[in-house]
Amino acid sequence: MANNFNKFRQDAVKRELPNSDDEEEAAQLAEDGDICENVVTEFPFQFNLKDEVAISLQQDYVLSLGADTLFTRLAVGLSNNAVQIHDINPAGSSISNHYNLMDNGEGSKVSICGLRFLDDTPNLLLVGSTDGPVRLFDLRTSAEQARYEYKTQSFDVPESITSFDSNANGRIICCGTEQYMSNTFLLFFDVRTRKQMGAFFESHEKDVTSVRFHKSNPDLLCSGSVDGLINIFDIKEPDEDEALQNTINTESSVYRLNWHKNVYEKDIISCITSTNDFKSYECGEGDEVASFERPEIVTGIRRKNPANFNLINAHNMTDNSIFLLAGTNHKEGEILRSVGVMKNKLQPLANFTGNKQIVRDSLFDAKRNILFTGGECGFITLWTSDTVPETIKTSGKMKVKTKSNKRTPY
Amino acid sequence: MASKVSRDTLLEGVSGLLEASAKKKRGFLETVELQIGLKNYDPQKDKRFSGTVKLKHIPRPKMKVCILGDQQHCDEAKANNVEYMDAEALKKLNKNKKLVKKLAKSYDAFLASESLIKQIPRLLGPGLNKAGKFPGLLSHQESMMGKIEEVKSTIKFQMKKVLCLSVAVGHVGMKQDELAQNVNLSINFLVSLLKKNWQNVRSLHIKSSMGPPQRLY
Numbered sequence: 073m074a075n076n077f078n079k080f081r082q083d084a085v086k087r088e089l090p091n092s093d094d095e096e097e098a099a100q101l102a103e104d105g106d107i108c109e110n111v112v113t114e115f116p117f118q119f120n121l122k123d124e125v126a127i128s129l130q131q132d133y134v135l136s137l138g139a140d141t142l143f144t145r146l147a148v149g150l151s152n153n154a155v156q157i158h159d160i161n162p163a164g165s166s167i168s169n170h171y172n173l174m175d176n177g178e179g180s181k182v183s184i185c186g187l188r189f190l191d192d193t194p195n196l197l198l199v200g201s202t203d204g205p206v207r208l209f210d211l212r213t214s215a216e217q218a219r220y221e222y223k224t225q226s227f228d229v230p231e232s233i234t235s236f237d238s239n240a241n242g243r244i245i246c247c248g249t250e251q252y253m254s255n256t257f258l259l260f261f262d263v264r265t266r267k268q269m270g271a272f273f274e275s276h277e278k279d280v281t282s283v284r285f286h287k288s289n290p291d292l293l294c295s296g297s298v299d300g301l302i303n304i305f306d307i308k309e310p311d312e313d314e315a316l317q318n319t320i321n322t323e324s325s326v327y328r329l330n331w332h333k334n335v336y337e338k339d340i341i342s343c344i345t346s347t348n349d350f351k352s353y354e355c356g357e358g359d360e361v362a363s364f365e366r367p368e369i370v371t372g373i374r375r376k377n378p379a380n381f382n383l384i385n386a387h388n389m390t391d392n393s394i395f396l397l398a399g400t401n402h403k404e405g406e407i408l409r410s411v412g413v414m415k416n417k418l419q420p421l422a423n424f425t426g427n428k429q430i431v432r433d434s435l436f437d438a439k440r441n442i443l444f445t446g447g448e449c450g451f452i453t454l455w456t457s458d459t460v461p462e463t464i465k466t467s468g469k470m471k472v473k474t475k476s477n478k479r480t481p482y
Numbered sequence: 483m484a485s486k487v488s489r490d491t492l493l494e495g496v497s498g499l500l501e502a503s504a505k506k507k508r509g510f511l512e513t514v515e516l517q518i519g520l521k522n523y524d525p526q527k528d529k530r531f532s533g534t535v536k537l538k539h540i541p542r543p544k545m546k547v548c549i550l551g552d553q554q555h556c557d558e559a560k561a562n563n564v565e566y567m568d569a570e571a572l573k574k575l576n577k578n579k580k581l582v583k584k585l586a587k588s589y590d591a592f593l594a595s596e597s598l599i600k601q602i603p604r605l606l607g608p609g610l611n612k613a614g615k616f617p618g619l620l621s622h623q624e625s626m627m628g629k630i631e632e633v634k635s636t637i638k639f640q641m642k643k644v645l646c647l648s649v650a651v652g653h654v655g656m657k658q659d660e661l662a663q664n665v666n667l668s669i670n671f672l673v674s675l676l677k678k679n680w681q682n683v684r685s686l687h688i689k690s691s692m693g694p695p696q697r698l699y
Contacts, residue, residue, distance in 0.1 A: 181526060312608065319602060358599070
């Protein structure tokens with residue numbers, strides 16, 4: 073009897089225990105799913121993967137995407153501070169001819185925190201890195217034309233930046249910083265003279281996470297922070313007190329801001345929070361326009377589990393209606409869908425088939441209905457659809473334009 | 483998503499914490515913190531972990547809220563023994579930075595009526611912003627006392643560059659089940675925000691200000 077027990081004990085020791093991570097993964101997968109019967113009928117627009125490029129074969133994430141006004145060039149920023157430039161073909165169906173604009177630093181602790189084309193041409197690209205400098209490249213020569221970096225004079229400015237943007241006329245750059253020695257900064261640079269213009273440091277308490285200039289008004293700027301505030305500035309005023317037009321308290325933590333227009337052409341600012349909620353506000357008065365918390369958006373994309381959710385971005389369509397791009401985290405983030413934002417509800421809009429990663433940034437070409445996504449598996453993906461949503465009507469019916477497949481008779 | 487912290491473990495931890503605190507009486511009300519150790523998370527690459535969560539029971543009972551109100555809200559505040567200021571009182575500060583800073587220091591949080599909140603930058607400048615005390619919106623659609631309760635029950639969390647996060651979820655004067663509920667709610671919410679949920683959690687502890695940490699996971 074004792075011998076059998078000893079043998080049993082010895083065998084038990086030799087047997088490999090199941091990996092607890094695998095068990096957990098399986099348990100998690102079992103807990104999520106669609107809440108609708110048929111995704112194809114629920115989401116009027118089906119987008120398919122038209123082209124995909126693997127940017128990084130290491131563990132780097134695509135964190136930032138930038139494109140010129142006409143979507144002829146795609147800039148891709150990685151979590152290791154590398155930047156690649158790709159061409160988008162005139163038909164908007166493929167990405168090709170890439171080259172490295174900026175190489176990663178070996179073992180770099182720095183990542184790209186923003187990419188912006190400076191003007192309407194596809195030639196001048198601003199690249200922001202988290203260790204501080206914003207670099208201007210001329211893509212015709214791949215040479216660095218300028219570097220915008222804050223040199224401290226009277227007070228301690230942190231070396232790292234978290235986000236940046238350039239204004240509508242390409243003359244000013246604004247960088248947001250982390251909180252450092254009880255101050256958080258918005259740093260301003262003159263693009264042409266390369267000089268620093270000054271800084272705001274009274275309007276945020278915690279790290280700035282998003283800095284966005286208005287698309288056409290060169291003086292209008294909004295900034296968002298972990299402190300939950302969205303500040304709107306008119307930078308014609310040099311004094312911070314006078315420049316601050318309005319402060320909106322999201323009562324959460326801001327992750328990403330975007331500018332939109334409503335039906336009356338009034339400016340709207342939308343906010344994606346760090347807890348995956350969506351809120352939008354009228355720019356002038358600061359009145360809340362729409363608010364959807366994480367569970368509502370999860371239901372909007374017809375999924376079960378709010379713990380498996382990633383709210384990616386808010387985009388504009390040609391008629392100014394807004395849609396949210398959202399996905400999941402488990403199973404490499406395979407679910408990718410969009411919902412139209414109405415006054416009081418979210419309407420399922422598009423389903424993207426073939427996604428393979430957790431998406432971290434996206435660009436939408438509204439004129440041609442092409443979506444570009446980049447994410448944690450190092451892919452950039454181009455999505456197109458045969459049926460294109462032109463508008464989201466409040467009645468719930470979508471206007472559909474089908475790409476003509478008519479063959480010419482001869 | 484099933485919690486990895488069983489009800490028993492949670493209650494044991496909470497009662498252990500409360501007992502330890504009761505044994506050594508302190509001259510102040512100890513805060514109870516939830517400490518989360520993360521794993522498989524890269525602060526440089528992964529999405530930032532920060533936000534707010536509303537708890538079931540008020541974690542900071544002594545929190546002072548001031549109403550910046552229109553006529554209606556000021557009357558209501560007065561009737562409910564809540565401190566308040568109206569537009570005139572704010573104008574008297576004359577945008578003086580020192581006075582605004584002093585005002586910010588006098589209260590833990592502010593709530594402002596819709597009509598007043600739009601004027602804050604004009605009336606006070608960015609002083610409240612910098613202090614992290616910019617008011618939340620108090621609308622006429624909701625109950626003032628309800629909103630105050632909500633503000634007192636909401637906690638903020640922000641993870642910086644290190645892989646651990648500490649959040650104040652209660653105090654040692656709370657009943658065991660109330661404290662347990664706050665801890666449970668916080669754990670579930672915070673884990674739900676993590677990319678891989680429980681696979682991103684290395685450890686969980688609760689700790690009173692002066693007491694030993696109690697491990698929950």
